[in-house]
Amino acid sequence: MGNAKEGFERWHQAVEAGDLNRAVEEGKPAADIAAAALGGAGLAKGGISLSRKMAEEAAERARAETYRSNLQDIGEWGRDKNLAPESFVYQKLPDSLTRENLQFEEFKNLTRTHMDDMTEEQVGQMKRIRDDVPMIDDNTVVTKVMPYEYLDGFMSGRNTQIGGFVARQADTGHLGSQNLKQTIDNFALDYEGSKFTEAAANGQDRYLIFEGRLTDTSEDGYLDIPMGSRFGGHHKDGLPCTLNGFVACRSDEILPEYKILKDGRYPEHRATISIVEDGIKREVLMFDEKEMRFIPMND
Known part of the structure; x- marks a missing residue:
């Protein structure tokens, strides 16, 4: 016995x-x-x-009990953020964490962890959770934070497409009017040669944010999740990219990220670019499908 x-x-x-x-x-x-x-x-x-x-x-x-505990923690975490009801965190995460037997705080820490610093079990858990996040398609409103210096290129018509790293507005819309320092922390924009950190060091508090749908995102080879080899991906972006599909937030945020490949995608008609200066957001440009470029917003 x-x-x-x-x-x-x-x-x-x-x-x-x-x-x-x-x-x-x-x-x-x-x-x-x-x-x-x-x-x-x-x-x-x-x-x-x-x-x-x-x-x-x-x-x-x-x-x-795991589900109940995580649901409570997520609710308390998102209570003051004005997080969209359709966000990944609200829509998918409680079930994902319960399936993987992960606590909310543990998951948050893993989103900021580079793939090379994870155990095999953690890689499997995070890969399955990242697969639960809906993929961007032509109906998805996306956001992209850009340096203020890009404004002239969009106004002149030299820049007409959106490329690089983007996120879903459902996951990031509550962050659209924060100051530059907060935005650098939220989106891990402190990479080498960053124009964001350079602007902050010079005492500037302004940046651009694109919001709108993109065209032809379903075509093969134009949109991907930035995951490295351990996650079954092929991306090799340097730090602070985690290569686990989530932004390495220096703040208390959870941001799934995506990457537009090749030359970028044209926005849908009426997609906007705003200036955020000193925490105040102001729309300044709108994409015009006839001219296939951004034009000034009407006052």
Whole structure:
């Protein structure tokens, strides 16, 4: 009976720790030992069924508790952010975390972790969660933060397309009027040679933000998730890119990111570019599908 006692102790420890997979696995040998102790094929079979059912029910209760705990943490986290109801965090994350047996704070830390610093288990968990985020298509409103210095290129017509790293407005819309320092932290814009950090160092507090849909995003080879080899991707962007599909936020945000490849995509008609200066957002340009360029907004 010593083995049975040890087995049940391990099972209880797994349940209390919220380790769902381990709870089920530890319940199986414990059930077999208990059934054998009962004696008789009929009793043994009944004991196995009963004990396994108990293990499965306990695991389900632990799973429900994980879901409840994460739902509460996510609600408290997003309460003052004015996060969109259609955001990935609200729409998908509670179920994703429950499936992967991850706590919300642990997940947040992993979004900021480079793929090379993750264990194999963490890579698998984060890859599956990132796959839960909806892909951008022609109906998705996207955002892109850009240096203020790009304004002249868009106004003159030299720049007509949007490329590079983008995000869904559903996940970033609540950040659109923050100051430059906050924006650098939110989007990890402190990379080498960053015009954002240069502007901040010079005492400037202004940047641009694009908001709108992009055309032909479903064509092969034009849009991807910036994931590295350990995540099944081919991207090799340097730091601060995590190569795990999430921005390495220096703030308390969770931002799935995407990357437009090749030359970029034309915006949809009436997509806008705004100046955000000293935390005040002002629309200045609108994309015109007839002229195929950005034109000044009407006052």
